Amino acid sequence: MEKQDFIKKIAGYVQKYAAAHGIAVHSPIIAQAVLESGWGESRLAAVYHNYFGLKCGTRWTGKSVNLKTMEEYTPGTLTQIKDNFRVYGSMEEGVKGYFDFIQLERYHNLKGITDPAAYLETIKADGYATSGKYVENTMRIVSQYDLRQYDVKGEMGMAKTASAALAQAREWIGRNEADGTHKGIIDVYNGHTPLARGYRVKYTDAWCATFVSAVAIKCGLTEIIPTECGCGQMIELFRAKGEWQESDSRTPSPGDVIFYDWDDSGAGDCTGWPDHVGIVESVEGGKITVIEGNKNNAVGRRVLAVDGRYIRGYGVPRYTEESGADAAGSGAKTMAAVAKEVIAGAWGNGEERKERLEAAGYSYQAVQDKVNALLKGNEKPTKSVAEVAKEVIAGKWGNGTERKKRLEAAGYSYQAVQDKVNGLLK
Structure with missing residues (x-):
């Protein structure tokens, strides 16, 4: 892969996930990927999609690989060691894995930093790297390849995507009042100024509008999603922005903000208090x-019919347009890609598969139809043998007879894939 192509691909995924994890600068992370992976050509990156040298640690429960690496425990002296590193299934998973990794408590001080050098100095001090020249070498890449062009210039320069909002909303699913984890959401809201109507939300208040506002704050979307802790007041702010749709019957888009009125009779458009x-x-x-938020005192999902009873109307934020696999609402991957993962066993079976697919935002029936079409040979596989071989090495296709059956069911030549696997491992 050409260097600029590598930069653009990494940058795209960094921009997709950074805001949802509270990270405000992109250039040093792109440079870290370049430095740690040798432009994506190290074995750890090329085969296992680990572009940041992420070790397993005690909390990692996914696949791993044991490889040699160099550490500078004593200034100026390199020591070769062997350690277990995290394994990912794709470049996107590898980049998202970086942001998941820095959610560890010791990296919380990275949030909000906008200067690339300050970000690198902080993450090194947090224990991320041992090299004495880590900051210097990484900043050299930032400067040489003009990576500051990928940094957001405040909210005005930030891509305002529905997928970022949904990623943050999904991350908070399960937070609840019973164990107090909802307090973090309210803290995000209260930490943003100015507070709507000057009111600081209490942990005992209803917090559905606070949840929507906190998502907007975390993702830098307050320019298009107004912050409020009251539903009626939030509707008025959407009206003022020209982003309000009164019609109950419209078919919404992923990322739209839906309001309810529990006194709605179901006849005609509801205009009551939300x-x-x-x-x-x-x-x-x-x-x-x-x-x-605040669905039975927790963050959770609700399913209802288009034009169903209780719908009050929609706030329609002016998101940055997304395309292809990055579009919100149907997950981050194409239907064909997910179907192939199902065939490979990545989504489980039966009811478990259905629950996992729907929880990730995919239509179970649409995926299953695509699976059936692939298995019947009505569609040809689109991945190269090299790509599938890397997935095999990462453990996605099982072992032995199981691997052979899955590969052939998905339309691949088992022997061709196995030959490629052997070549990569050598």
């Missing part, structure tokens, strides 16, 4: 899936 609010995650087969 009681609740959430973020539309997906729309499939006339059904809307919504992620809501």
Whole structure:
């Protein structure tokens, strides 16, 4: 892969996930990927999609590989060691894995840093790297390849994507009042200024609008999603922005903000006072899936019909347009890609598969139809033998007879893939 192509691909995924994880600068992370992976050509990157040299640690439960690496425990002296490193299934998974990794408590001080040198100095001090010249070498890459062009220039320069909002909303699913984990969401809201109407939300208050606002704050979307802790007041702010759709019957888009009125009779457009609010995650087969805060005192999902009873109307933020696999609402991958993962066993079986697919924002039936088409030979596989071989090495296709059956069922030549696997491992 050409250097500029590598930079653009890494940058695209960094921009996709950074805001949802509270990271405000992109250039040093892109440079880290370049430096740690040798432009994606190290074995750890090329075969295992680990572009940042991420070790397993005690919390990692995914696949791993044991490889040699060099560490500078004593200034100026390199020591070769062997360690276990994390294994990912794709470049996107590898980049997302970086952001998951820096959610460890010791890296929380990275959030909000906008200067690339300060970011690198902080992450090195946090224990991320041992090289005495880590900051210097990484900043040299930032400067040489003009990576600052990928940094956001405040909210005005930030891509305002529905997928970022949904990624953050999904991350908070399960937070609840019973164990107090909802407090972090309220803290995000209260930490943003100015507070709507000057009111600081209490942990005992209803917090559905606060949840939507906190998602906007975390993702840098407050320019298009107004922050409020009251549903009625939030609607008025959407009106003022020209982003309000009164019609109950419209088919929403992923990322739209849906409001409810529990007194709605179901006849005609409801114009009553709103009681609740959430973020539309997906729309499939006339059904809307919504992620809501304060649903039974927790962050959870609700499924209701398009034009169903209780819908009050929609806030329609002016998101940056997304295309292809990055579009929100149907997950981050194409239907064909997910179907091939299903065939490879990545999504489980039966009811477990259905629950996992729908939880990730995919239509179970649409994926299953695509699986059936692939297995019947109505569609040809689109991945190269080299790509599939890397997935085999990462453990995605099983072992022995199971691997052979899965590969052939997906339309690949088992022997050709195995030959490529052997070549890569050598």
